Amino acid sequence: MVDRDTLLDAARAVRAHAHAPYSRFMVGAAVLSESGRIFTGCNVENAAYPLGLCAEANAIGAMIAAGDRIIRAVAVVGGEPGDGRLCTPCGGCRQRIREFAAGGVPVHVGGPEGWRKSFSLCGLLPDSFGPENLNF
Numbered sequence: 001m002v003d004r005d006t007l008l009d010a011a012r013a014v015r016a017h018a019h020a021p022y023s024r025f026m027v028g029a030a031v032l033s034e035s036g037r038i039f040t041g042c043n044v045e046n047a048a049y050p051l052g053l054c055a056e057a058n059a060i061g062a063m064i065a066a067g068d069r070i071i072r073a074v075a076v077v078g079g080e081p082g083d084g085r086l087c088t089p090c091g092g093c094r095q096r097i098r099e100f101a102a103g104g105v106p107v108h109v110g111g112p113e114g115w116r117k118s119f120s121l122c123g124l125l126p127d128s129f130g131p132e133n134l135n136f
């Protein structure tokens with residue numbers, strides 16, 4: 001079983017590849033899927049600002065492209081050492097995670113130095129709308 005810190009390490013490693021020249025806020029994300037594999041992504045910004053993609057979106061895209069469909073755990077790393085902030089997934093990415101994850105799935109948030117706080121998906125996105133609402 002992949003543990004919390006292994007997932008955070010994967011998110012921290014991919015964060016180094018972020019393309020964030022506009023915000024200078026680099027983010028890495030890792031998802032653990034039902035096959036036990038880890039998929040990673042970083043934020044990819046664009047000179048046409050609204051086209052930028054979050055790290056979580058790219059990690060989920062990698063998982064889907066590889067054929068997996070269920071998220072068991074998520075890790076997100078961002079920020080600077082000692083900044084005392086949490087790089088929690090943005091609202092849109094909470095919904096993206098929701099598409100493939102049950103409410104109890106853990107979302108681990110870290111900084112460059114390591115783990116900071118863990119949440120459940122349903123804590124981050126209560127009373128959410130998901131595939132079941134459309135009978136999927």
Ligand code: THU
Pocket residue numbers: 020023025026027042043044045052053054055056076087088089090093
């Ligand atoms: N960002 C992410 O990649 N994930 C999040 O959960 C929060 C924000 C990115 C988007 C943008 O490239 C930069 O961080 C600043 O918002």
